[in-house]
Amino acid sequence: MPDEKNVNFKVKKEVSRKDICFSMERVPGTGRLYFGSSDGGVYDIDLTSGKPEAKRCEGNGHTSYVTGVALTEKHIVTGAYDKHLAWWDRESGRLVRRQMAHNKWLRGVELSPDGRLIASVADDMVCRLWDAETGKLFKELRGHKIRTPHDYPSMLFCATFNSDGSRLATADKPGHIIVWDVKTGKQIKTMESSGMYTWDPSQRRHSIGGVRSLCFSPDGKTLTAGGIGKIGNIDHLGAKARMEIFDCEKGESLKVLEGGDKFKGLVEHLLWHPEGDWIVAGGGDHNGWLLFIDPESKKIIREEKAPMHIHEFAFNEKTDHIFAVGHNKLARWELEA
Amino acid sequence: MMKNGGNFCGSTEHDVSRRDFLGTLGAASVLGTTGAIHTLVADGPNKAIKKKDRRVILLWLAGGASQLETWDPKPGAPTGGPFASIPTDVPGTHISELMPMMAKRMKHSCVVRSLNTHDGGHGGGAQLMMRGRKDEPALKYPDLGAVLAKELGRMDSPVPDYVNFYTSTEGRGSARISPAFLGARYGAIKLTDKMVPPNIRRLKDISQDDHEARLGLRDLLSKRFQQGRELATVKSHAAAYARVHGLMSSEKLFDISNEPEKVKAMYGPTQFGQQVLMARRMAEAGVPFVRVGRAWWDSHGQNFETHSEMVPELDRVLAALIDDLKQRGMFDNVLIVTMAEFGRTPRINGSLGRDHFATAWSATLHGCGIQGGALFGKTDKNGEHVTDDEIGAGEFFATILRAVGVDHQKEYHIGARPVPLVNPGIKPISQVLT
Numbered sequence: 151m152p153d154e155k156n157v158n159f160k161v162k163k164e165v166s167r168k169d170i171c172f173s174m175e176r177v178p179g180t181g182r183l184y185f186g187s188s189d190g191g192v193y194d195i196d197l198t199s200g201k202p203e204a205k206r207c208e209g210n211g212h213t214s215y216v217t218g219v220a221l222t223e224k225h226i227v228t229g230a231y232d233k234h235l236a237w238w239d240r241e242s243g244r245l246v247r248r249q250m251a252h253n254k255w256l257r258g259v260e261l262s263p264d265g266r267l268i269a270s271v272a273d274d275m276v277c278r279l280w281d282a283e284t285g286k287l288f289k290e291l292r293g294h295k296i297r298t299p300h301d302y303p304s305m306l307f308c309a310t311f312n313s314d315g316s317r318l319a320t321a322d323k324p325g326h327i328i329v330w331d332v333k334t335g336k337q338i339k340t341m342e343s344s345g346m347y348t349w350d351p352s353q354r355r356h357s358i359g360g361v362r363s364l365c366f367s368p369d370g371k372t373l374t375a376g377g378i379g380k381i382g383n384i385d386h387l388g389a390k391a392r393m394e395i396f397d398c399e400k401g402e403s404l405k406v407l408e409g410g411d412k413f414k415g416l417v418e419h420l421l422w423h424p425e426g427d428w429i430v431a432g433g434g435d436h437n438g439w440l441l442f443i444d445p446e447s448k449k450i451i452r453e454e455k456a457p458m459h460i461h462e463f464a465f466n467e468k469t470d471h472i473f474a475v476g477h478n479k480l481a482r483w484e485l486e487a
Numbered sequence: 488m489m490k491n492g493g494n495f496c497g498s499t500e501h502d503v504s505r506r507d508f509l510g511t512l513g514a515a516s517v518l519g520t521t522g523a524i525h526t527l528v529a530d531g532p533n534k535a536i537k538k539k540d541r542r543v544i545l546l547w548l549a550g551g552a553s554q555l556e557t558w559d560p561k562p563g564a565p566t567g568g569p570f571a572s573i574p575t576d577v578p579g580t581h582i583s584e585l586m587p588m589m590a591k592r593m594k595h596s597c598v599v600r601s602l603n604t605h606d607g608g609h610g611g612g613a614q615l616m617m618r619g620r621k622d623e624p625a626l627k628y629p630d631l632g633a634v635l636a637k638e639l640g641r642m643d644s645p646v647p648d649y650v651n652f653y654t655s656t657e658g659r660g661s662a663r664i665s666p667a668f669l670g671a672r673y674g675a676i677k678l679t680d681k682m683v684p685p686n687i688r689r690l691k692d693i694s695q696d697d698h699e700a701r702l703g704l705r706d707l708l709s710k711r712f713q714q715g716r717e718l719a720t721v722k723s724h725a726a727a728y729a730r731v732h733g734l735m736s737s738e739k740l741f742d743i744s745n746e747p748e749k750v751k752a753m754y755g756p757t758q759f760g761q762q763v764l765m766a767r768r769m770a771e772a773g774v775p776f777v778r779v780g781r782a783w784w785d786s787h788g789q790n791f792e793t794h795s796e797m798v799p800e801l802d803r804v805l806a807a808l809i810d811d812l813k814q815r816g817m818f819d820n821v822l823i824v825t826m827a828e829f830g831r832t833p834r835i836n837g838s839l840g841r842d843h844f845a846t847a848w849s850a851t852l853h854g855c856g857i858q859g860g861a862l863f864g865k866t867d868k869n870g871e872h873v874t875d876d877e878i879g880a881g882e883f884f885a886t887i888l889r890a891v892g893v894d895h896q897k898e899y900h901i902g903a904r905p906v907p908l909v910n911p912g913i914k915p916i917s918q919v920l921t
Contacts, residue, residue: 188835354655387788
């Protein structure tokens with residue numbers, strides 16, 4: 151892992167689009183991405199090619215924003231605000247089937263490390279575990295409240311598995327985080343990151359924020375949650391990006407980190423560097439950024455502007471490239487030592 | 488004369504509390520025959536209309552609700568956002584999926600989808616929509632509530648003529664309302680942090696007996712003074728005291744605790760729901776105009792999540808108000824209006840927000856004088872422009888007036904200067920009126 155101070159961090163490719171790209175998964179060993187779009191489409195693009203061109207997968211899988219993409223051995227599995235999961239054949243890019251998965255917006259899908267389960271989270275406040283290939287329901291995880299503390303419909307934004315797939319964490323709008331035992335479906339630990347949720351009782355009388363992203367450390371001992379800090383003017387995403395690191399054993403908050411003044415908005419996605427050297431956060435407000443956190447010192451060690459509000463990103467295997475999708479744009483960065 | 492009128496009505500800060508009301512009366516007595524004095528004279532040419540007991544409840548969606556997430560959805564368009572549209576009980580009319588209750592009540596409702604109001608500022612847009620036009624440098628116009636308080640109110644009414652709920656602080660300044668030259672007599676009782684008007688309770692150190700005795704004495708002296716004097720000023724002085732006495736006994740209007748649980752449940756537990764229930768109580772008691780400001784819709788960031796919180800609340804409360812008025816046999820006499828200072832941009836910004844947009848947006852009318860199921864105007868496939876039946880704030884203002892039987896061509900007079908209720912040439916939308 152290069153010394154972060156000496157990394158040369160360059161955008162090598164930008165692809166402008168008219169849509170909003172909410173979700174992605176990189177095809178291992180390549181620069182190819184499958185990404186989900188605001189136009190309801192699922193697209194295939196190679197960001198390492200000279201002139202990347204997005205090819206839309208065939209079939210009417212979704213009718214609204216595609217907010218989750220996962221790659222199983224045979225399929226591309228996608229989830230969308232239309233409440234459906236869809237399975238697409240990886241070879242042909244054609245729709246295999248779609249099924250109603252939730253009663254409200256489906257916010258994301260995650261594949262278990264062994265590739266056997268798909269977790270989907272939605273604003274019906276249920277996390278459902280599905281057989282990744284057949285789509286058969288395996289388990290329902292219920293524990294998030296359906297209303298916010300101020301009696302409005304809540305939202306269940308994100309889920310993530312730990313590295314051995316035995317645990318799954320989910321997080322909602324008021325900042326309630328639950329760690330589940332995947333096999334039994336029981337709650338192991340709960341944590342609160344209420345600093346991510348802003349309710350304005352006097353000026354504007356609605357809420358904003360929530361925990362938008364989660365990632366376990368490779369050893370599973372800590373869990374990092376991402377979102378936005380308390381917002382003064384909730385018309386805008388006008389607060390610093392916020393991350394909170396929890397001790398999974400004790401369920402205690404270890405550290406709260408905030409982006410700099412120029413790095414406001416939501417932490418939409420969190421990733422541990424494959425070698426465990428960094429935690430990387432991507433997100434934004436009207437603009438976008440990537441933040442790099444040293445897990446040892448639990449400090450933000452580098453902040454980089456991005457060409458768009460980032461919704462999801464991934465490293466390649468060598469960790470010398472980052473691929474990202476976001477608002478009206480896709481991008482690839484190169485990290486040179 | 489204008490200057491006098493302006494000084495008389497005072498600023499928009501004139502809350503009509505009991506003492507303000509009497510203070511205004513004193514000023515009126517001094518000013519004698521100014522244009523403002525006419526406003527204190529008893530029933531004029533609208534006597535017949537007033538007998539019809541027409542009322543208006545305005546749900547003011549402060550900050551600018553998105554037309555795309557409410558009344559003019561564009562599912563599948565690049566600008567459409569993530570929500571689907573749903574069919575309604577009016578064939579061919581679809582609204583946002585966030586409004587399933589209103590979808591079953593569109594046969595009672597009229598949607599105007601073709602507002603182009605040219606002002607994307609909160610202050611300018613609010614002034615425009617509440618007055619139907621911009622103020623002139625030398626002439627400030629009264630707002631809709633003040634006009635209807637004058638046109639629909641009764642001199643001897645024991646209840647307020649104009650009540651304005653605006654609890655959230657954001658936008659309260661930019662949504663300023665004013666009776667302007669009509670005078671504070673037609674200004675709103677403004678309810679902000681409290682649900683009950685200030686200063687309407689009898690002072691603790693004055694017993695009820697003392698209070699009644701004072702009233703009797705004042706009445707006796709007043710009647711003696713009036714003998715042989717037929718001046719309008721004297722009459723309005725007495726009427727003003729009667730109104731103040733009425734205001735002091737109107738506290739129960741603001742108390743929904745005795746409403747049946749079933750009714751309260753219809754409106755829901757939110758502050759907005761409670762205030763709209765109060766508005767219904769007021770309309771029932773004879774208050775001609777109530778504005779309930781629900782702030783704050785200004786969703787530059789996370790527009791869809793904001794609307795997924797706020798639109799279902801609007802859906803529930805508006806549906807409850809329609810049902811409640813119908814159950815009480817009041818729906819044909821009460822006009823419900825939903826509008827804001829503008830709508831929101833079709834373009835979705837990087838924060839998943841929508842910004843201010845006055846070029847093509849929607850408002851609604853329900854009840855009194857309105858054709859249920861009417862759909863007026865059309866926007867293009869992305870919601871960026873009006874394609875059919877474009878109207879401005881003036882036409883919408885005139886439509887509200889006509890719906891409750893007020894002649895939009897009527898003129899007030901400030902001294903010798905005629906001031907029409909709407910600008911010359913402005914017409915109501917006849918297609919949506921009964």
